[in-house]
Amino acid sequence: MEGIKRVGYKPFQAKICSAEEAALHIQHNDLVGMSGFTGSGYPKDIPQALAQNAQRLHTEGRPFSIRLVTGASTGPELDGSLAQAQAVSFRSPYNSEKAMRALINAGQVAYVDGHLSRTGDSVDAAIWGEMDVAVIEVSAITEDGALIPSSSVGNNQTWLDNAKTVLLEVNSWQSADFLGFHDIYRHEGQGAFQPIPLTEVNGRVGKNTFWVDPQKVKGVVLTHTPDRNADFSAPDDAAEKIAGYLLDFYSHEVKKGRLPPSLFPLQSGVGNIANAVLAGLKKGPFRNLQGFTEVIQDGMLELLDEGVMEKVSATAFSLSPAQAAAFNTHAQRYQGRVILRPQAISNHAELIRRFHIIAMNGLLEADIYGNVNSTHVMGSAIQNGIGGSGDFARNALLSVFMTPSIAKGGKISTIVPAVPHVDHIAQDVHVVVTEQGLADLRGLSPVQRAQKIIAICAHPLYRPMLEEYFQHAQKQSFSFHKPVLLPQAFSWHQRFIETGSMLVSS
Amino acid sequence: MEGIKRVGYKPFQAKICSAEEAALHIQHNDLVGMSGFTGSGYPKDIPQALAQNAQRLHTEGRPFSIRLVTGASTGPELDGSLAQAQAVSFRSPYNSEKAMRALINAGQVAYVDGHLSRTGDSVDAAIWGEMDVAVIEVSAITEDGALIPSSSVGNNQTWLDNAKTVLLEVNSWQSADFLGFHDIYRHEGQGAFQPIPLTEVNGRVGKNTFWVDPQKVKGVVLTHTPDRNADFSAPDDAAEKIAGYLLDFYSHEVKKGRLPPSLFPLQSGVGNIANAVLAGLKKGPFRNLQGFTEVIQDGMLELLDEGVMEKVSATAFSLSPAQAAAFNTHAQRYQGRVILRPQAISNHAELIRRFHIIAMNGLLEADIYGNVNSTHVMGSAIQNGIGGSGDFARNALLSVFMTPSIAKGGKISTIVPAVPHVDHIAQDVHVVVTEQGLADLRGLSPVQRAQKIIAICAHPLYRPMLEEYFQHAQKQSFSFHKPVLLPQAFSWHQRFIETGSMLVSS
Ligand SMILES: CC(C)(COP(=O)(O)OP(=O)(O)OC[C@H]1O[C@@H](n2cnc3c(N)ncnc32)[C@H](O)[C@@H]1OP(=O)(O)O)[C@@H](O)C(=O)NCCC(=O)NCCS
Ligand SMILES: CC(C)(COP(=O)(O)OP(=O)(O)OC[C@H]1O[C@@H](n2cnc3c(N)ncnc32)[C@H](O)[C@@H]1OP(=O)(O)O)[C@@H](O)C(=O)NCCC(=O)NCCS
Secondary structure, three states, X not given: OHHHHOEOOHHHHOOEOOHHHHHOOOOOOXXXXXXXXXXXXXXXXXXXXXXXXXXXXXXXXXXXXXXXXXXXXXXXXXXXXXXXXXXXXXXXXXXXXXXXXXXXXXOOOEEOOOOOOOHHXXXXXXXXXXXXXXXXXXXXXXXXXXXXXXXXXXXXXXXHHHOOEEEEEEEOOOOOOOOOOEOEOOOOOOOXXXXXXXXXXXXXXXXXXXXXXXXXXXXXXXXXXXXXXXXXXXXXXXXXXXXXXXXXXXXXXXXXXXXXXXXXXXXXXXXXHHHHHHHHHHHOOOOOEEEEOOEEEHXXXXXXXXXXXXXXXXXXXXXXXXXXXXXXXXXXXXXXXXXXXXXXXXXXXXXXXXXXXXXXXXXXXXXXXOOEEOOEEOOOEEOOOOOOHHHHHHHOOEEEEEOOOEEHHHOEEOEEOOOOOOOEOHHHOOEEEEOOEEEEOOOOOHHHHHHHHHHHXXXXXXXXXXXXXXXXXXXXXXXXXXXXXXXXXXXXXXHHHHHOOOOOOO | OHHHHOEOOHHHHOOEOOHXXXXXXXXXXXXXXEOOEOOEOOOOHHHHHHHHHHHHHHHOOOOOOEEXXXXXXXXHHHHHHHHHOOOEEEEEOOOOOHHHHHHHHOOOOEXXXXXXXXXXXXXXXXXXXXXXXXXXXXXXXOOOOOEEEOOEOOOHHHHHHHOOEEEEEEEOOOOOXXXXXXXXXXXXXXXXXXXXXXXXXXXXOOEOOEOOOHHHEEEEEEEOOOOOOOOOOOOOHHHHHHHHHHHHHXXXXXXXXXXXXXXXXXXXXXXXXXXXXXXXXXXXXXXXXXXXXXEEEHHHHHHHHOOOEEEEEEOEEEOOHHHHHHHHHHHHHHOOOEEEOOXXXXXXXXXXXXXXXXEEEEOOEEEOOOOEEOOEEOOOEEOOOOOOHHHHHHHOOEEEEEOOOEEHHHOEEOEEOOOOOOOEOHHHOOEEEEOOEEEEOOOOOHHHHHHHHHHHHOOOOOHHHHHHHHHHHHHHOOOOOOOOOXXXXXXXXXXXXXXXXXXXXX
């Protein structure tokens, strides 16, 4: 079995066990730190065994749930199976799994939506008490007991440092060539007051591997299971339009001297639109690009393949099955050009400022003043979480938010009079772009922003309604710096809740 | 006349002129960068002469207004006189002057509320076009033409670098001993990707003085006018209670090992409550304190005098008349322990993270979920601006917001179901403290935050109303992660607008 060959360290070979045995180390109400970021590098077998334990205990009438923290989103084997088993009482800092989301929105799981750069600090500070167990996927263990990370880094080193008990999953599906892709660095803060010494996107300041006190390792599980890789849908018309506006805008900024010809390092969310932007960059006029981002998706690897992008730093991969397979075969190609770092570093304010990042993120809705809701549908139901969007949007040189102008087949306008939940304040939203057009909001007053967003970004179905709201607000508002009609601010959302559409039925 | 002695550079002596003459260099629609931060170090004479020019032109039926950017707030001679003369069409990034505020809220001045750390970048990037004129107060000019700053640094070096024309006000009221108090450093970003090399609160990385191309200097005006210094009111009962809770909390955090015995460097807003906290620190158990803040107010100087605080970095003073006079007499005492920096540095995300700042800021209102409105009364009328509160709250180790639980004699609850404008998202609001108590919100879900804020922070007059709202929301919300009743979310504000009170009249 290939798996055992990946465990080079003798004392750990003796700890190899089944997922079921390993899962028994996890007790009711434990604070458990698991690996995993955007569906990559999360443990696959232990969480499923844990879910079965929980179900067994529940049928015996005994309580069992854990408090779960990760890097970011995981996959069906982790959040999915634990949610189905009702085995989680608390979740942080990010989730995009449907069953878990349903429990959160039913009020059955306490969810804490956190800046991804700061969750590790909360655990170091024991905000939720001490960490009981860490469950970490690695791609291999060296002869001297060092842990070679797999397809994400996330908070793993922090969990390994804090947990009293450590369980490892060695995943032989992951590339055997991962050594050298990671830069594991913890910025030991307390009182040192030193800079993070990173001055290049692909610079190195840490180690190749995680380190862990071998005494704490109570189980090593061998697995061979792929990451939750999903195909990207081909860019649709809206995504291509958005990408087009954005590339034109960057060319304009280069002409103005605000961006260099090779731009500044790019951060990009994942998904359809982000993918279209990356595809557009392949053809666009920009060369020698760099990436300083959270997640490396297909498009970024393609830019590297084509020689359009030079180097990229992130904390995780998020690839389609085909790209993941290709990466696992040809990993060596990317050595030195792709670096994965702890999320506390990939998303660190200090570095995002230093590298003059161009941030591109998705949103659920923006209001006419440029405030953005990325997380709470109708102000109350969590979609995923703020993730790293706050880390990047606040500290980027240029912060772009992109979205189609309507959702749910037109029943929702993503441009609204007011957002019922704010993740990004207008100061951090420099550009809003929809398939209708791109609004550069920098340096504008609230009234000017509203005029521009309504005229440029809103869908024609909703533009007249927004104009009407804004005209009334400019007459009837309590005050006129930022005109607002409080009783009507959320009427569109209320209409959607009551009628299934934000449109007024005629 | 003492003033002339302060102009050591011969070529500038030849440029000494009246404020009226100097003001003629400013044209209609010019983008004008003036010095000034929290009422200190702003030009006093040229703005008044400019206001007179404007009034004269207006009576002749000619248009005259400028686009005005500063460090932050100034005084009656600047914002006040220009507002009265209707001589400003655009204002950024911060204002606390009443006449100017009235024009903004009437929709007559376009106001752009900005993060104070980033305004300079906008000017460097020519977001508002090129800067036409800079009007900068200095305390003296050396023999070789270097400019010795006065009581604030703000964006002055950025204005001096960008403006086509420079006008100087040499203010002999300011201490003659200011040389050595300032550290003028610009982090030349574009492409360099280097850390800011500051590793101590009172470290030095730049020059003692501003530098300017002498060719650009078209006028030097001598003045002897005090800064807008206002007395602090003695801490009232609410402020003392808030200070008490906060000091207990810090002691608790020290015990938990989350803060060192001398705490981490403090950032503090100005005003009544901030002053009470600083006064409390004089008596409290903490020694060897440090400050890394925007503004040095009386309380900080007293902590230095008492030996409780070792050193403090800021971008400006904001003193009472008595303390300002004392400082001007005894400035040398503080050499090396007090450093004033550009606001791009005093408020830089990189440094706020590095120094593990404990941030303490005021607010207008917080909602039950911990979102904070610092700026927009009833969601539409600007009070002052976000200032540096976003720079500090997002990047601090510990971010505290403090407020009395009611305003306007009880007609307003500062704890509300929802805030109609968000400056600080719940993730950046770690602690909310009122005279009722201190709520530590770290690591809590929205529902847990709401329970805690209502139980601990709300005023008894409003607590039952909040409980009722929250109970209904927990039953009738669209979803239950963050329960919200959209139609009633702003009903308290609307009631205040309509009846003058958030209380339901019986
Ligand atoms: C905001 C976010 C959910 C958008 O994701 P996306 O994949 O681009 O958007 P989609 O258009 O597929 O929308 C996702 C879902 O939300 C729905 N939706 C979109 N806009 C909506 C709105 N205004 N109101 C309600 N629902 C909306 C969509 O219909 C879709 O629903 P479905 O899953 O039932 O089909 C996503 O960008 C996100 O999670 N952002 C926060 C974290 C982040 O920015 N991370 C970036 C890395 S730092
Ligand atoms: C929010 C802020 C205005 C509070 O200031 P403060 O001096 O502590 O507060 P005060 O209690 O004196 O309130 C100021 C005014 O707002 C009013 N007010 C307070 N809370 C209010 C509320 N919830 N709704 C409406 N008005 C309110 C007060 O009645 C007072 O009015 P007045 O001037 O007519 O008397 C102030 O902290 C601020 O401007 N913050 C943003 C910038 C910042 O944080 N800078 C810190 C340095 S980085």
